[in-house]
Amino acid sequence: MAYSRQKIFNVIMFFIMSILSVVFLAPLFIVLMNSFKGNLFIADAPFVFPSKETFVSFNNYLNGLSKTGFIKSFGWSLFITVFSVLVIIIGTSMTAWYITRIKNKLTKFLYYLFAFSMIVPFQMVMFPMSKMANILNLDNPVGIIVIYLGFGAGLSVFTFSGFIKSIPADIEESALLDGCKPLQTFFMVVFPILKPTAISVAILNAMWIWNDYLLPYLVIGSKYRTIPIAIQYLKGGYGSIDMGAMMAMLVLAIVPIVIFYLVCQKYIIKGVIEGAVKF
Amino acid sequence: MQKSLAKHFPLFVAPTLIAFLISFLIPFVMGVYLSFTEFTTVVDAKWVGIDNYVKAFTANTDFINALWFTVKFAVVSVVSINFFAFITAVILTRGIRGTNFFRTVFFMPNLIGGIVLGYIWQIIINGYLYKYQVTLTYDAKYGFWGLVILMNWQLIGYMMVIYIAGIQNIPNDLIDAAKVDGAGPLQIIRHIIIPSVMPAITICLFLTLTNSFRLFDQNLALTNGAPARKTAMLALDIYNTFYGRNNWEGVGQAKAVIFFVLVATIAYLQLKLTRSKEVEG
Numbered sequence: 001m002a003y004s005r006q007k008i009f010n011v012i013m014f015f016i017m018s019i020l021s022v023v024f025l026a027p028l029f030i031v032l033m034n035s036f037k038g039n040l041f042i043a044d045a046p047f048v049f050p051s052k053e054t055f056v057s058f059n060n061y062l063n064g065l066s067k068t069g070f071i072k073s074f075g076w077s078l079f080i081t082v083f084s085v086l087v088i089i090i091g092t093s094m095t096a097w098y099i100t101r102i103k104n105k106l107t108k109f110l111y112y113l114f115a116f117s118m119i120v121p122f123q124m125v126m127f128p129m130s131k132m133a134n135i136l137n138l139d140n141p142v143g144i145i146v147i148y149l150g151f152g153a154g155l156s157v158f159t160f161s162g163f164i165k166s167i168p169a170d171i172e173e174s175a176l177l178d179g180c181k182p183l184q185t186f187f188m189v190v191f192p193i194l195k196p197t198a199i200s201v202a203i204l205n206a207m208w209i210w211n212d213y214l215l216p217y218l219v220i221g222s223k224y225r226t227i228p229i230a231i232q233y234l235k236g237g238y239g240s241i242d243m244g245a246m247m248a249m250l251v252l253a254i255v256p257i258v259i260f261y262l263v264c265q266k267y268i269i270k271g272v273i274e275g276a277v278k279f
Numbered sequence: 280m281q282k283s284l285a286k287h288f289p290l291f292v293a294p295t296l297i298a299f300l301i302s303f304l305i306p307f308v309m310g311v312y313l314s315f316t317e318f319t320t321v322v323d324a325k326w327v328g329i330d331n332y333v334k335a336f337t338a339n340t341d342f343i344n345a346l347w348f349t350v351k352f353a354v355v356s357v358v359s360i361n362f363f364a365f366i367t368a369v370i371l372t373r374g375i376r377g378t379n380f381f382r383t384v385f386f387m388p389n390l391i392g393g394i395v396l397g398y399i400w401q402i403i404i405n406g407y408l409y410k411y412q413v414t415l416t417y418d419a420k421y422g423f424w425g426l427v428i429l430m431n432w433q434l435i436g437y438m439m440v441i442y443i444a445g446i447q448n449i450p451n452d453l454i455d456a457a458k459v460d461g462a463g464p465l466q467i468i469r470h471i472i473i474p475s476v477m478p479a480i481t482i483c484l485f486l487t488l489t490n491s492f493r494l495f496d497q498n499l500a501l502t503n504g505a506p507a508r509k510t511a512m513l514a515l516d517i518y519n520t521f522y523g524r525n526n527w528e529g530v531g532q533a534k535a536v537i538f539f540v541l542v543a544t545i546a547y548l549q550l551k552l553t554r555s556k557e558v559e560g
Contacts, residue, residue, distance in 0.1 A: 010375045017370065017377065021384045027399050027432065034402065046406030091295040098291035102284060110296070117303050119546050121493045123517040124539040127532060128306035128313065131321045136301065150302030153295050182287045211392025213496045214518075228394040232500065247402070250395055257390050265383060268390070272437065273444045276482045 028254060035060055035247035042243040056244065061252070064234070064245030070252055073230040080141055080216070080226060081209045084148035085202050088156050091149055092201070093194055096160030097186060101169060111161060117154035122214060130218040139219050147219060148209055156201050159275060163197040164190075203264070203271035210257075227253050314532040319525075331533035341508055342534055345516035352423065352512065353491035356430045360487050361480075364435045368442030369468060382443070385436035397500020400429045415502060422502040422510030429497055434490065438483045445479030446472060481553040488549055492542050513538050 033049060034042045041054040048054075064070060099107035129147070133139050138146055175185045191198070213228040221229050231249055235241050261268060284291075309321065314331055316324035335342050367385065371378050388396070404415050404425045415421050449472065457467050473480070495514035498504070504511030504519065511519065517538060521531035 010373065013370050013373070014375050014377060017367075017375070017381045020367075021381055024384050024388065024432070024436075027388075027403055030403060030406075031399055042402065043405060044409060046402050091298070094291045095295040098284065098288065110292070113304070114299070117299070117307075119489070119543050120303075120307065121514065121535070121538055121542050122495075123514050123535045124310050125303060125306035126518075126535075127521055127528060128309040128321055129302055132301060132306055138301070146298045147302040149295060150298035150300070153299045153303070157295070176283050182284045183290065186291075207390060211390075211394075211496075213392065213394050213499075228392050228496070231394050231398065243402070246398060250398055253395050254391060258387065261387060261390050262383075269382075269386065269440055272389075273441060276441050276486060 028258075031247055031250050031254070035244070035251045037244065037247075039242060039244040042247065058248075060244035060248035063242070064248040064252075067242065067245055068230040068234055068249055069225065070227070070230055070249055073225045073227050074252075074256075076141055076224050077210060077226040080144060080148070081206055083142075084145045084152070084209050085205050087145055087149050088152040088205050089198050089202055092153055092156035093160050093191065093198060094186060095153070096157045097164055097190055099157070100161045100164040101172070111157075114154045114157040117151075118158065126214065126218060133219045139223075141220060141224050144216060144219050147215070148205075151215070152205050152208075155275070156205065159201050159204075160194065160197060163194065167193055197274070199267055200271035200274040203268050204275045207268075310532055311536060313529065314536045315529075317526070317529045319528055327529065331529040332537070334530045335534045335537065338530070341511070341516055341520075342513075344509065345511050345513045348419075348423070348510065349492060349494075349512045352426060352494075353488060356427050356434075356491050357484065357487045359427065360431055360434045360438055361483055363431065364438035364483065365442050367435065368439045368446055369472065371439070372443055372446045382436075382440065386440055387436065388433045389437040391433070393494075393496025394500045396429055396433055397497045400425060400432075401501055404428075416505035416510075419506060419509035422505070425501055426494075426497060426510070429501060430491065430494070433497075434487060438487065441479050441483055441486075442476060445476035449475045477553065477556055481550065481556075484553060485546060485549055489542060489546055492545065513541075 030046055034046055036056060036058075037050045037054045037060075038056045039060075041048075041050075050056075099110050130139075133143065133147055137143060172185055172189055175189045176182065180188070211228060212226075213232065216224075216226045217229050217232075225233060231246075231253060234246050234249060313321065313324055315326060315328060317327050317331075318324040367381075371381055391399075401415060404421065408414055408417075408421065413421070415425055453471055453475075454467060457471055462470070493514055494512055495518070498510070498512045498515045499518075502510045504515055508516070508519070513534075517531055517534045520527050520534055
């Protein structure tokens with residue numbers, strides 16, 4: 001009796017969850033649908049399928065691509081994300097290893113400083129930081145990697161340190177005693193052990209940098225547009241939006257993320273959980 | 280270990296530390312200093328004492344409005360996101376059919392950036408309001424609830440995944456024993472699941488609270504503060520003060536310092552409060 005009641009409950013839950021899934025997917029579907037409709041038919045009736053009169057094939061896509069230079073933006077986003085993440089992973093894992101294994105006042109202070117930076121809102125530093133980037137000639141797609149290393153350092157050093165604390169130092173010590181150089185020891189012995197954490201840190205940073213709008217807008221936005229900047233640029237200064245082009249560009253912005261998510265879902269969810277647990 | 284590694288500070292720490300100094304620490308210290316000055320380019324700063332802080336509150340009501348809007352938004356979205364995330368997590372740990380598919384779908388919006396999310400919801404909400412002959416920026420309440428819906432859509436799946444991880448750590452025997460003793464589902468949730476997932480609750484409250492307070496991209500794309508700056512949250516108001524008005528950089532920086540102190544205090548208090556519950560539980 002109790003068993004069958006639970007079974008009925010599960011069936012009901014299955015239906016509720018199915019409906020909820022449709023609700024969750026609907027916004028993406030609506031954007032996709034409207035990306036094939038003419039400009040004038042989007043704002044009035046976004047929930048209607050394209051019809052013979054409203055269907056414009058790939059015109060919105062072609063229009064949007066030429067207006068925003070989306071392909072270039074995709075390239076910049078990819079370049080900045082990939083190299084920033086690589087630099088962050090290598091740089092902060094080395095730093096985390098050093099400040100965890102070498103115990104003194106300075107390393108303790110640095111650890112708390114990195115942790116502290118995680119809580120500071122971006123608006124607190126955005127103005128002096130963008131001026132600084134400008135003065136130091138970091139306002140280009142290569143220089144911004146340095147900025148991202150500095151901003152990503154907090155969460156990344158904190159996460160790596162948490163993991164390094166939990167692994168014994170014996171193996172590293174015997175490698176160093178055998179005459180292995182510290183750099184060799186790090187990359188041959190320590191880094192392979194850190195790999196699962198490195199993947200999580202990479203995922204968290206990639207999600208942040210790929211979607212980041214304000215930082216790149218302030219630092220390199222006038223010359224180099226990443227995808228979020230290109231989308232915002234489409235809005236223009238006069239309040240009028242080319243809705244068709246906007247829908248098409250939203251689709252192009254979402255598709256790579258969805259593909260990446262479906263391929264790496266296991267790592268992404270694991271990374272997000274691990275990143276969260278560190279707090 | 281100590282000796283051979285210690286002297287390699289320049290190699291292991293310096294690169295990250297220099298980047299950290301350039302992009303975070305020096306701007307942070309400068310930011311605190313500049314909030315007491317009048318400046319337009321950071322090198323022409325003139326000391327004005329607490330003038331900027333006074334102006335932030337008295338020159339117009341933008342900052343107070345943004346503060347109030349942000350607090351209301353944070354309360355509503357933290358409660359709703361965590362409520363729905365927890366419920367779905369409980370349902371999706373009962374082994375119903377399609378669990379993996381549901382989890383995949385609910386989590387997906389979290390990966391989409393704030394600007395893109397803002398425009399997705401702008402079209403949907405405007406489309407819905409069209410039949411009432413108004414738009415999203417007609418009344419501040421539309422912008423408010425629009426942002427709440429958007430943030431729920433974005434963060435429910437994220438928090439759900441963290442709650443699921445917490446629930447899966449509860450030993451099955453514990454729940455089975457309670458069932459044998461005749462505990463109903465609500466009693467199991469209240470006396471076993473909630474106390475056991477206190478750490479997850481701490482994390483989720485922390486993440487939703489700090490995310491809500493620091494929200495910028497979604498706010499910019501969805502309403503950009505319209506109508507008449509009534510839907511501008513703190514981060515957007517600070518941005519507008521910096522870049523929207525000449526010679527107001529100092530006031531913007533003072534607002535940013537207040538914003539920082541507020542976020543840090545809330546995060547600290549919240550962590551302390553729920554961590555103490557964890558020990559008791």
